[in-house]
Amino acid sequence: MAPRRNTGAGAEAELPEYAGHYRLESRLGSGGMGVVHLARSTSGMKLAVKVVHAEFARDPEFRGRFRQEVAAARKVSGAFTASVVDADPDAGQPWMATLFIPGPTLSDEVKRNGPMDPAQLRRLMAGLAEALRDIHRVGVVHRDLKPSNVLLAEDGPKVIDFGISRPKDSELRTETGKLIGTPPFMAPEQFRRPREVGPAADVFALGSVMVHAATGRGPFDSDSPYVVAYQVVHDEPDLTGVPESLAPLVRRCLAKEPEDRPTPDELMRELRSVAASYDTQAFIPAQRSSDGPAPQSPAERPEPSVKRRVGKKVIVGAGALGLAVVAALTSVRLLGDDQASPSGTTPRTKAAAFSSWKAKPAPETSGMPQCSYGAGELLCVQAGTVFALSPADGELLWRRPVATTSASGPPVVSSALVQPYTEGGPQLAALDPHSGNEVWKRRPAPGTMVRYTARTALLTAADGKITGVDSASGRTRWSHRIPGQRTPSFVSFPGDPLAYATSTSADGSSTQLSAVDPQSGDVRWQAHLAGTLEPVGSEGGSVFFLSIGSVYGETKAVVRYTPATRSTRRVTLPLASQEAHATVRGNVVYLLATGGSLQAVDMDARKQLWRVETSVSRGSAPVADDRYVYFTAADGRLLAVAARTGALAGQTPARLGPDSAKVMGAPPTPVLDDGHVYAGAPDGTVFGVAARNPAGW
Structure with a gap:
């Protein structure tokens, strides 16, 4: 050729x-x-x-x-x-x-769309600080950080081109009299003493990159590289146009002396405090619209009745309930229609007048509590402890230790018992939801994956054999393999009596789907669907999936499969979403991606209804009712946006704790039940708010 x-x-x-x-x-x-x-x-x-x-x-x-x-x-x-x-x-x-890495360079983005808004700037600065921390951690200095060397990927900025980087242990040295770098983004020491350039030079470049992103020019601007070099060494930077909330931090990055500049870790700590004060507010005016739902005061819209019956269906965000392999789960059915409380006990009812509350039930532990609702209680797990709170006011009802400190999801209520299973833990344990007393326990084989349904725990062994366990007694109901499934992972959804086993072909070109009756283990139907698909919900006799790309794990489309007609509908997303979590409400799928993009896809209309960029760089799986979409952020905020327009309707304050510097996965999904929303925060608190009044949070 x-x-x-x-x-x-x-x-x-x-x-x-x-x-x-x-x-x-x-x-x-x-x-x-x-x-x-x-x-x-x-x-x-x-x-x-x-x-x-x-x-x-x-x-x-x-x-x-x-x-x-x-x-x-x-x-x-x-x-x-x-x-x-x-x-x-x-x-x-x-x-x-x-x-x-798909995505434009920062240079191209600013050329095409102009300077970034404050929320985008904070996310960019935080991402670059994290990148420099990792680069410096392995002993490398980049020495040429500039807009054309920053790629804006869906999951955050990526630093590229290490052509003039210098590992600390390198034998290569810059030649005398030769300057290597790009003058508008070089630090003073790169001009004065290039042999002594260290990590602080990259921090200086970060400051210059931020000025470019905020204004379209550099802090030292001239057509002559010699003039720029003089300005970098002797003049003060021009920060006109940089948001006031970021300007002091950018100015510190541009300090003339390396020792006066913040480290990447210090930058990230500073940016966390900036995030709550302005980053979220930048999201509000851009998304508000005249046709969005107006905030309702309690007098205008009274709270719904809080009386509940045993066996009521509730929708609770699941995240990775008992099964870490499916990251985009949206909700779990915690109580079946035909369930009853154990020992004849009656679930507590919520107080008729609900007021927002917050509680810290395990003050000696850290991390975000993962919560669910069931049997009239708010049930949470946190750092080796499972506890129950009153949904009305957050009162601690009981607390007990669990077998491991690594919970794979919030507690599940199956057969009206609390099942605080932790993936990889030494045992399954079923607890009375009102006392915390142990009802039964069972020790699964190592490596067993577990998924709970209304009355059955589905245990997938390492060899692919499935065991159905009665969640009321802990006894085995059935045990066999699922035809066509080598090592299936199970999901289940609120109001759907079936559990769905999925397995993907080795090349990612197809997904085998089996609908299983959890109580008998019988396969009701099977389908062979194109692409790598992750189930995210079921509504109206259809199952909904995210179609995942084979290289980067990005969501490229939303798929609906209707077994009654064996029909498949695929809606391709205008822009792929990285590490998306999703929920289904009617025939609309809401997706929240890493990086903060939130979008609504109408499967009937076969189109994206709206897409907005939030201030949440890493959020939970969303949950939705008829008016709002709710999700939590890694800093502990709970946010609500209008389901029809994507306009921000309200948010709670950030609740950061002492471990907030740790990198975490997706935050726990909020719990939506009976007109109230509950969530956990990094400072260890659990809180509840009225779902219908986000503006009052």
Whole structure:
């Protein structure tokens, strides 16, 4: 096959067909040292392959520098950079392949759409601070952080191009009299003493990048690089246009002396305090609209009756209830219509007049409590403790230790008993919901996955065999394999008597779906569906899925399967969502992605209804009623947006605790029941608010 050509003169008009065994499909961009191509691996994985210009390949010094770049990129491969897949610095034209990250550079984004708003700026600064922390942690200094080296991916900014980075243990040193970097984003010490450049230089560059993102220009601006160099060393930065809430932090980054600049860890701590004061407010005016629902005061809209009957259906966010393999679960049926309380006990009823409350039931423990509702109680697990609270006022009713400190989800109520199963724990235990006393316990085999339904616990062994356990007694009901399922994972949904077993083909091209009767183990129906699908809900006789991309795990479409007609409907999302969590309300699917994008997809109309960017960089799975969509943020806020428009309707204050610096997965899903919403926060509190009045939170 003849080599592919591109417009241009000279040797670079002839583009190579392969780098190693990776076929180069198209050119993504070029720089002073090489060309970056889009390529695919043999398995179809998208890659970005950097191929060095032929003229530099003949320079031994450059080859040494390129080896250093490869080594540095390998060391920092992680959540905030493009992971290195393969490289050959000794090839005729040296090359390096990294995972392809879809998204524009910060430079291109600002050119196309202008300066970022305050919420976007805070998220950008926090993401870059996290990236620098990880880069510096492995002993690498980037030395060329600039807008064109920042990719804006769906899950946050990624730092790329370590071409002039310098590991601390590198034998290469900058030559006397030679400046390496991009003047508008270089620190003073890079001009004054380039051999002594350290991590603080990257922090200075971060400050310059933030000014560019906020204003479209740099803090030191001139057409002449010599003038810029003088300004960087001697003049004060121009921060006109940088939001007041961020300007002091940016100014500290641009301090002339390295020791006066904050570290990435200090930046992240400062940004957490900034987040609650302005970042969330930036979300409000952009999303409010005249046709959104007006806030209702208690006098205008009285609280619904709080009397409840045993056996009432309740919708509770599940997150990863008892089964960590499905991250996008939305809700769990905690009480079946035909369930009764154990020992003839009567569930407590909520007080008729509900007032917002907060409680800290386990003050000696830390972390976000994970809660659910069942048998008239609010049931939570936190750091090795399970406890019950009164939904009316947060009063602690009982508390007891559980077998492990690593809970895989909130407690589940199955057969009217509390089942505080922890994935990988030594035993299953069923507790009386009103006293916490143990009713039965059972020790599953190591590696067993568990999913609770209304009356049955489904245990999936490592060899794929399924055991149905009566959740009222702990006795085995049935045990066998599910036809067509090698090692299935189960999900179940409120009001649906069936449990759904799914398994994906090795290449991700298809998903086997089996609808199982939990009480008998009988398979009611099966379907073979295209793509990697994660079930997120069932409504009106249909099952809803997220269609997951095979390379980055992004959600590309929402799928509805109706077994009665064997029909499938797929709605492709205008923009893919990273690590999305979802819930279903009627025929509308609400998705919240890492990075904060929230969208509503109408499966009947086959279109996206709306999409908004929230201030929540990492949120919980959402839950929804007829008016609002609710979700929690990692800082402990509970937010509500209008289900019809996406307009922010209200939010609670942030509740950060002493462990807030720790990186966490998705926050626990809020609990929605009978006109009230309950949630946990990082400071260890559990709180309850009226669902119908978010403006009053």
